[in-house]
Amino acid sequence: MSSNSLRRKSTHYMNAILVTGLALFLLGLIGISYLSFKQEETRLKERIRISAFLNDDAKTGDVELLQRKLESEPMVKSTEFISKERAAEIVREKFEEDISDFLGEYNPLPASVEIYLQADMVNADTIRVFREKLETYPEVNFTKVDEQLVSSVTTGFRTAGYVMAGLCILFVVISVLIIDKTIRLSMYSNRFIIRSMQLVGATRRFITGPYVKRSVVNGILAAVLALVVLGAAVWFIHHKYGYWDMQDKMLTSGFGILALILTGIGILITWWSTRRAVHKYVRMKLDDLY
Numbered sequence: 135m136s137s138n139s140l141r142r143k144s145t146h147y148m149n150a151i152l153v154t155g156l157a158l159f160l161l162g163l164i165g166i167s168y169l170s171f172k173q174e175e176t177r178l179k180e181r182i183r184i185s186a187f188l189n190d191d192a193k194t195g196d197v198e199l200l201q202r203k204l205e206s207e208p209m210v211k212s213t214e215f216i217s218k219e220r221a222a223e224i225v226r227e228k229f230e231e232d233i234s235d236f237l238g239e240y241n242p243l244p245a246s247v248e249i250y251l252q253a254d255m256v257n258a259d260t261i262r263v264f265r266e267k268l269e270t271y272p273e274v275n276f277t278k279v280d281e282q283l284v285s286s287v288t289t290g291f292r293t294a295g296y297v298m299a300g301l302c303i304l305f306v307v308i309s310v311l312i313i314d315k316t317i318r319l320s321m322y323s324n325r326f327i328i329r330s331m332q333l334v335g336a337t338r339r340f341i342t343g344p345y346v347k348r349s350v351v352n353g354i355l356a357a358v359l360a361l362v363v364l365g366a367a368v369w370f371i372h373h374k375y376g377y378w379d380m381q382d383k384m385l386t387s388g389f390g391i392l393a394l395i396l397t398g399i400g401i402l403i404t405w406w407s408t409r410r411a412v413h414k415y416v417r418m419k420l421d422d423l424y
Contacts, residue, residue: 153316154356157309179253192273209255317407353404357397
């Protein structure tokens with residue numbers, strides 16, 4: 135094989151790797167956007183709280199026991215005790231008014247236990263059932279939650295989730311088509327080599343084998359290229375803006391799963407497209423090759 139042929143062949147392989155890597159990179163951006171969306175959803179939902187207002191005669195020991203019971207619930211992420219004095223401070227900070235100016239030493243604000251739920255448990259039905267359970271405790275007078283906020287957050291993120299899922303599917307289809315078209319164009323330059331091998335008696339499996347192996351290697355290289363660029367982008371954004379919480383297990387495991395998905399897509403699509411293209415030229419008549 136001449137040096138020009140080798141150079142052209144190397145160029146085709148390099149183009150296939152770069153285009154496949156670009157397609158995987160774009161797909162990875164959608165994946166990272168989805169992970170960011172899920173993290174923001176978790177952050178917002180975990181800020182929603184249920185306020186359990188306590189009876190004035192509730193003892194400190196009973197309140198501490200109540201907190202331990204609540205924190206042992208699988209759906210509860212954390213709790214926070216707000217004393218009557220702290221409640222007055224919150225009112226002063228929020229409304230810039232001191233109730234002692236009107237009521238003197240009397241503080242009508244009740245103490246409360248603020249309950250923060252796990253993000254996946256924040257929905258109207260679960261919160262309603264949990265509030266009913268809370269109100270059975272003798273220390274609890276009544277409970278309160280911003281039901282409109284819960285409803286709007288749940289509905290909004292559900293709708294946004296459907297949109298993100300649709301975009302992911304669309305980008306997967308586009309990426310597959312781009313990779314498939316690139317590989318088919320690359321294999322087009324090898325059509326006469328495939329026919330020559332066939333004329334000297336090579337079987338379809340013998341002809342297909344080297345191209346498929348090379349395509350798998352190209353798919354891995356393309357995935358590595360895409361992941362390196364994505365990793366650099368994530369590192370830059372994290373250290374520049376502190377956007378992602380890299381201690382979040384859901385996020386780090388999500389990045390790992392995304393890397394496996396991109397690698398799998400790179401290998402699977404390049405293997406399938408190459409195999410299909412080789413078989414096409416093996417079956418094609420000689421006159422149709424021109």
